[in-house]
Amino acid sequence: MDFQFWYTLILLILTTYFLVKEIFETELTLLSFLFLLILGKVINVKEAFVGFSNEGMLTIGFLFIVAAGLSNSGLMGRLQNFLFGKSNHSGYRKKLMRILFPVTTVSAFINNTPVVALLIPTLKSWTERSNLSPSKFFIPLSYAAILGGMCTLIGTSTNLIIYGLMEESGIKGMEMFEISKIGVPVAISGLLFIVFVVSRFLPDRKEALIKLEENTREFVVALKVTPEYKGIGKTIEEAGLRHLAGLFLFQIERNGEIIAPARPDEVIRVGDRLFFTGLPKTILELQKTPGLKLIEDAALDLKQYDSSQIRPFEVVISNSSPLIGQNVRESNFRQKYDAVIIAIHRNGERIKKKIGDIVLKSGDTLLLLAHKSFLKKYYHSRDFLLVSESVKVPSKPLKNQIIAVGTIALMVTMFVLHLMPIVVAAGLSVMILLLTRTISLEEAREAVDFRVLVIIATAFGIAAGIKNSGVAQFFAHFIILGGSAFGIIGVLAGVFLVASSYTNIITNNAAAALVFPIVLAVTTEMQVDPRPFILTLAIAVSSSFATPISYQTNIMVYGPGGYRFKDFLRVGLPMQLFIMTISVALIYFYYF
Numbered sequence: 001m002d003f004q005f006w007y008t009l010i011l012l013i014l015t016t017y018f019l020v021k022e023i024f025e026t027e028l029t030l031l032s033f034l035f036l037l038i039l040g041k042v043i044n045v046k047e048a049f050v051g052f053s054n055e056g057m058l059t060i061g062f063l064f065i066v067a068a069g070l071s072n073s074g075l076m077g078r079l080q081n082f083l084f085g086k087s088n089h090s091g092y093r094k095k096l097m098r099i100l101f102p103v104t105t106v107s108a109f110i111n112n113t114p115v116v117a118l119l120i121p122t123l124k125s126w127t128e129r130s131n132l133s134p135s136k137f138f139i140p141l142s143y144a145a146i147l148g149g150m151c152t153l154i155g156t157s158t159n160l161i162i163y164g165l166m167e168e169s170g171i172k173g174m175e176m177f178e179i180s181k182i183g184v185p186v187a188i189s190g191l192l193f194i195v196f197v198v199s200r201f202l203p204d205r206k207e208a209l210i211k212l213e214e215n216t217r218e219f220v221v222a223l224k225v226t227p228e229y230k231g232i233g234k235t236i237e238e239a240g241l242r243h244l245a246g247l248f249l250f251q252i253e254r255n256g257e258i259i260a261p262a263r264p265d266e267v268i269r270v271g272d273r274l275f276f277t278g279l280p281k282t283i284l285e286l287q288k289t290p291g292l293k294l295i296e297d298a299a300l301d302l303k304q305y306d307s308s309q310i311r312p313f314e315v316v317i318s319n320s321s322p323l324i325g326q327n328v329r330e331s332n333f334r335q336k337y338d339a340v341i342i343a344i345h346r347n348g349e350r351i352k353k354k355i356g357d358i359v360l361k362s363g364d365t366l367l368l369l370a371h372k373s374f375l376k377k378y379y380h381s382r383d384f385l386l387v388s389e390s391v392k393v394p395s396k397p398l399k400n401q402i403i404a405v406g407t408i409a410l411m412v413t414m415f416v417l418h419l420m421p422i423v424v425a426a427g428l429s430v431m432i433l434l435l436t437r438t439i440s441l442e443e444a445r446e447a448v449d450f451r452v453l454v455i456i457a458t459a460f461g462i463a464a465g466i467k468n469s470g471v472a473q474f475f476a477h478f479i480i481l482g483g484s485a486f487g488i489i490g491v492l493a494g495v496f497l498v499a500s501s502y503t504n505i506i507t508n509n510a511a512a513a514l515v516f517p518i519v520l521a522v523t524t525e526m527q528v529d530p531r532p533f534i535l536t537l538a539i540a541v542s543s544s545f546a547t548p549i550s551y552q553t554n555i556m557v558y559g560p561g562g563y564r565f566k567d568f569l570r571v572g573l574p575m576q577l578f579i580m581t582i583s584v585a586l587i588y589f590y591y592f
Helices: 003-021 026-039 045-053 055-071 080-084 092-107 112-129 138-149 157-168 180-196 207-214 280-286 333-337 374-378 398-416 422-435 441-447 450-469 471-505 508-526 531-542 552-558 565-591
Strands: 219-225 247-254 257-259 273-278 310-317 339-345 365-371 384-389
Touching: 003 026, 003 450, 003 471, 026 045, 026 450, 045 055, 045 450, 055 157, 055 398, 055 422, 055 441, 055 450, 092 112, 092 138, 092 180, 112 138, 112 552, 138 180, 138 552, 138 565, 157 450, 157 508, 157 531, 180 531, 180 565, 219 280, 247 280, 273 280, 280 310, 280 339, 280 365, 310 374, 333 339, 365 374, 374 384, 398 422, 422 441, 450 471, 450 508, 471 508, 471 531, 471 565, 508 531, 531 565
Parallel strands: none
Antiparallel strands: 219 273, 219 339, 247 257, 247 273, 310 365, 310 384, 339 365
């Protein structure tokens, strides 16, 4: 064992410590490791920076934009009733299955992070309105997205990193659905394990979240029922308006008569005006419902606006505003400000009039839809005390939603049929989305997570360093030694344990880079086909269940679910062992 071995081993231990303790950002820690490997002459400059032009890294960059094209289209908003259902009478496990299986399916084809990001606010509002505990749903949501990522090559960035590392090592990269024969049974088994086992041990916490809602600033919106509405002739309960995410139907106006409170058995009729109170985000989503109309003469198509151009704003009417004392209809607000009033908030007071009849007062907060230039144009206007962007709700015209779905289908088809490499298919998909304005250049730039790309790019140089120094062979020897008593299945389990342990204390991308050369060293020493061991690695580094810091989606649900670190350990460790058992058994069955 020479200087380079001890130098790299010490650096590896220090890097792991820095990653676990989060002393510096992950990308800074890994970049430092990379440069120190160059200084120690463990790797040369070419080996260090080969990852910055690697096909896998570039593909992930393109896929960020493709995923954003789908998430920004507003299509997920259309699927909310399908995911959560319109009734609150079904049991907990049925609700869980209804949410988790579609999430896993979608996560197999687009990056799972935006899928979870889109569902968090809606799921949180739905659980609070339905008097359900968020902590019973958020860990399962994250786990379902992780399981979906295991099903295809493009399901998660770690699969593409491993694809790139394989190509760099002279091994043919994974096919689109090569991992599916392992990933799909593992995902289905994992979902059933979540529903019937993990769900039993999830905490039941909701008090703190309900208290938060009492102080939440809500707006009032009135929507007219037109003949196109599918809920006509149904009760409020049957139409799915009783348990809405982040919304409450508090009264109905019918032929000048006020029906309040709006009872669950009240039948909806054409011409009814439905009065809702809710949060800006949920109100903006509600007004997109076919058959519920906000304003008769709005020039703006409120159901199919482009959210890259039309943005939601909140404005507070000032003491000197010419709007004071006028009702909304008389004020010519649409013509004067080129903006549409969606809803109004007045110091917690519930306004029981349709928007056109509301007399505006100083201090009223208006929720608007206007061109993105509205902020710059009216920020210093004396008409408003405050102008600020509200919560953005993804929205695109229907044709762009169809293009977004079609582009992903086209990309997958081109790669599966070997018509072009995945990086070319993904790049072409990005060009289609940009040229059809399904995604804007600004949205595309915002979609790319350059932190992740730096981590991925450095991974290739680090993997080369671990291999060149002999550290990979050192660890490989112990994995073989520990697992050989149980034959090939013991070595597969050893690879899985090492990789999954690493992925739970550092990022899964970094874990893939650090463990890949060890896996190659194991297969070289045993003189066996590396492919089944690489697939074991791919499943293992995606098995980020036991800690909240192991994967982005776990971190994202940590706060909204009201979790503690030990909650993840309690449900994640059994999940980890279950997934290991299923995946190792399947790989052994298929390959040995």
